[in-house]
Amino acid sequence: MKWLMTFLLLMTSCVEKSGKVDFETSILKNVPFALKIDGVFPGINKDLEIKTPPNTWIRVFQAEVPNQNGEIIFHCVYYKVPGKEAGVLRHIESNESCLGNYKSGKVFDWTGINQLKVWLPEFERKIFDKTLKPGRFYLTGREEVGDFFFEVPLFNLNLERKLERHASTFSSRMLKGVFVAKKRDPNVKSQQVKLVGDFEDNYRDRTAKVCHEYSKDCKETTSNSCETCRFGWYSAVGISTCEGQFTRFCGVNKCGQRGMPACPRGIESARRMGLDNIMLCYDGSPLGYCEAGLKTVCDGKILVCL
Numbered sequence: 001m002k003w004l005m006t007f008l009l010l011m012t013s014c015v016e017k018s019g020k021v022d023f024e025t026s027i028l029k030n031v032p033f034a035l036k037i038d039g040v041f042p043g044i045n046k047d048l049e050i051k052t053p054p055n056t057w058i059r060v061f062q063a064e065v066p067n068q069n070g071e072i073i074f075h076c077v078y079y080k081v082p083g084k085e086a087g088v089l090r091h092i093e094s095n096e097s098c099l100g101n102y103k104s105g106k107v108f109d110w111t112g113i114n115q116l117k118v119w120l121p122e123f124e125r126k127i128f129d130k131t132l133k134p135g136r137f138y139l140t141g142r143e144e145v146g147d148f149f150f151e152v153p154l155f156n157l158n159l160e161r162k163l164e165r166h167a168s169t170f171s172s173r174m175l176k177g178v179f180v181a182k183k184r185d186p187n188v189k190s191q192q193v194k195l196v197g198d199f200e201d202n203y204r205d206r207t208a209k210v211c212h213e214y215s216k217d218c219k220e221t222t223s224n225s226c227e228t229c230r231f232g233w234y235s236a237v238g239i240s241t242c243e244g245q246f247t248r249f250c251g252v253n254k255c256g257q258r259g260m261p262a263c264p265r266g267i268e269s270a271r272r273m274g275l276d277n278i279m280l281c282y283d284g285s286p287l288g289y290c291e292a293g294l295k296t297v298c299d300g301k302i303l304v305c306l
Contacts, residue, residue: 020143023110024150026091030075032153034063035227037137039098041079041118049115049141055083057090060118061137062098078102079116087113089139116141195230197250203236203304204259212248214240226250236261237288237303239281247302255288255305262288262296262303 039062041050050058063075076098080088092098094105119138135154142148201207211229213222216239226233229250236255238247246264255263265287280287281298288296290305297306 019109019111020148023089023091023108026093026106026108027075027077027150027152030065030073030093031063032155034065034075034154035072035156036064036224037120037135037154037157038062038064040120049117050079050081052081054081056081057102059098059102060089074098074101076101076105079113082114086111086144087116089113089116110143112144114142196225196228197230199231199252201231201251202254203249203251203261203302204257208249208251210247211250212246214238214242214245214247216241218242218245224248234261235264237264237281237285239298239301241280256290256294258291258294258305260305262290262305264288 039059041058041060057078057080060077060079063077064072065075067073074092074094074097076090076092076094078090078092078098080090089110090102091108092101092103092105094101096104117140119140120135135157137152137154139150139152140148196211197209198207201209209229210222211226211233212224213220215221218240226248231250231252233248233250234253234255235246235248238245240246249261254260262285281301281303283295283297285296285298285303288303288305290296294305296303298304
């Protein structure tokens with residue numbers, strides 16, 4: 001019995017020293033409520049441990065999570081790849097994007113990590129009943145006291161099976177217009193996500209709100225906030241000349257109707273028409289289609305039906 005108590009005390013001290021509890025707690029209190037998972041390290045889902053480049057901080061992923069005032073907070077998970085010493089898993093909570101940010105903000109380190117693997121399983125079929133399951137990700141590896149398996153649910157997201165070029169990573173909503181938020185804090189007046197748009201908003205009346213937009217030279221002019229659209233969002237052929245860079249609006253999709261955005265053709269359909277790698281807006285453009293009797297017209301911003 002004495003040796004067992006000694007072993008348990010040693011295990012406890014190792015876990016506390018490694019920062020495992022703080023790391024896991026900070027992740028589980030925040031990341032499950034993410035509206036978007038982005039910047040995922042390309043070495044995931046390959047059944048291979050992450051071991052290059054050694055002694056270097058790499059970003060595993062970035063999660064965008066609304067705080068209790070509906071403002072987006074970035075939760076960054078970094079991994080210092082082991083070299084001569086064991087690696088470190090780091091969770092950073094910051095107001096800034098995670099790109100290149102592995103120091104500023106609230107930092108939670110889990111040290112003594114080796115043989116790390118990251119898994120984001122394939123798309124889980126959407127069945128709108130009690131069997132509906134959220135997305136999830138897993139971290140597996142070895143720490144000082146043995147192997148570990150860490151699972152984190154993503155209540156607001158499903159994970160896409162296929163990633164298309166220029167598409168946002170893992171940002172498919174489980175239930176459109178529904179958010180799973182943290183338990184309300186009585187000390188905060190409101191923790192609801194600031195949803196945007198009304199049911200009646202539409203492009204023809206110029207009341208539709210842009211939630212994602214690119215310029216003609218493919219630069220992002222309005223960052224993607226479409227997950228905050230109250231009644232969903234839809235895509236329209238904009239002025240960007242880069243493949244897949246649509247303009248997106250909050251609201252109910254009424255594409256193809258008079259005065260509304262033309263319905264975008266799929267990328268594969270455009271390619272079959274000989275329109276590879278181009279999303280130009282011009283009168284008569286075949287990149288969108290309309291109801292019978294209407295034609296596509298570029299109004300200077302997007303392709304509409306008149």
